[in-house]
Amino acid sequence: LTAEMIASGSWRKTEFKKYNFNAQGVPPAGGALHPLMKVREEFRNIFFEMGFQEMPTNKFVESSFWNFDALFVPQQHPARDMQDTFFIKDPQGAGLPDDKEYVQRVADVHEKGGFGSIGYRYPYKEEETEKLVLRTHTTSISTNILYKLANAPGGFKPAKYFSIDRVFRNESVDATHLAEFHQVEGVIADYNLTLGDLIGFMETFFAKMGVTNLRFKAAYNPYTEPSMEIFSYHSGLKRWVEIGNSGLFRPEMLEPMGLPKGVRVIGWGLSLERPTMIKYGVDNIRELLGHKVSL
Numbered sequence: 001l002t003a004e005m006i007a008s009g010s011w012r013k014t015e016f017k018k019y020n021f022n023a024q025g026v027p028p029a030g031g032a033l034h035p036l037m038k039v040r041e042e043f044r045n046i047f048f049e050m051g052f053q054e055m056p057t058n059k060f061v062e063s064s065f066w067n068f069d070a071l072f073v074p075q076q077h078p079a080r081d082m083q084d085t086f087f088i089k090d091p092q093g094a095g096l097p098d099d100k101e102y103v104q105r106v107a108d109v110h111e112k113g114g115f116g117s118i119g120y121r122y123p124y125k126e127e128e129t130e131k132l133v134l135r136t137h138t139t140s141i142s143t144n145i146l147y148k149l150a151n152a153p154g155g156f157k158p159a160k161y162f163s164i165d166r167v168f169r170n171e172s173v174d175a176t177h178l179a180e181f182h183q184v185e186g187v188i189a190d191y192n193l194t195l196g197d198l199i200g201f202m203e204t205f206f207a208k209m210g211v212t213n214l215r216f217k218a219a220y221n222p223y224t225e226p227s228m229e230i231f232s233y234h235s236g237l238k239r240w241v242e243i244g245n246s247g248l249f250r251p252e253m254l255e256p257m258g259l260p261k262g263v264r265v266i267g268w269g270l271s272l273e274r275p276t277m278i279k280y281g282v283d284n285i286r287e288l289l290g291h292k293v294s295l
């Protein structure tokens, strides 16, 4: 049956065979996992075999409280302005967490410090903490998980958690930077963890991806002290490549949650795009994401 037959009316005099409703469709050419999703599965398997649980990251919109304030990121920090963060216009705010005492402890540690910290000594504003953002890191989820660990029925128990999901930064895009990327993050909460445990764990974790001979460089994050950038010598690129960032979460973040004294939390993160681009020899991140990225 063709358009011409319909237009000319010749279909009226034509004998058609009966429509076979049981006919199988044309088998689609096999689908394939996107390279990012293949590398994500590799990371997930490494975390699972190392005894980690996956965090629930199905929450792109986050309050500034969980994305910044609870992590001891001061309200005037440059990462919190429009040049770096996507703020939600409607609804603008989400209200405060139910645990008002916790919010007050966070406000106090920003304003006055405590337990040896001198804090930031600025007036903490609740309207700032209520602002909704597209999460700039999955560390907002880690923070919420640590808070729940600290307040679990039966008390704190050591735990290992990971997450791999999209995060959003209001940055100018170029060949290797997008306004969003996938962050891979791990946290370990236990008594008396040290920087040595963090370094040793990073060596074990990255060795499972064939990356050895790491170097650690002192760095700064508002929520971890000490912090370290992690480097590995890339024999193909013939240079040291930054492969991640890490640190011990600060007491100004952990104490207000109510974690028992002596509990330390180590955390680290990297992106999914960088290792995927290296593994698949992709130079321009647009090749990875195809039509989706337009300038």
Ligand SMILES: COC[C@@H]1[C@H](c2ccc(C#Cc3ccccc3)cc2)[C@@H]2CN(C(=O)Nc3ccc(OC4CC4)cc3)C[C@@H](O)[C@@H](O)CN12
Pocket (backbone or CB within 6 Å): 139, 183, 184, 185, 209, 211, 221, 224, 241, 242, 243, 244, 245, 246, 247, 266, 267, 268, 269, 270, 271, 272, 274, 275, 278
């Ligand atoms: C705005 O940029 C953030 C992103 C992303 C990143 C950085 C830091 C964290 C973090 C964290 C953190 C720290 C402390 C506690 C909890 C989380 C997460 C992602 C990568 C982190 N980086 C990164 O992924 N680099 C990388 C990773 C793996 C790799 O190959 C694999 C080993 C085989 C090659 C490269 C380093 C740089 O690419 C950096 O320029 C870009 N970074």
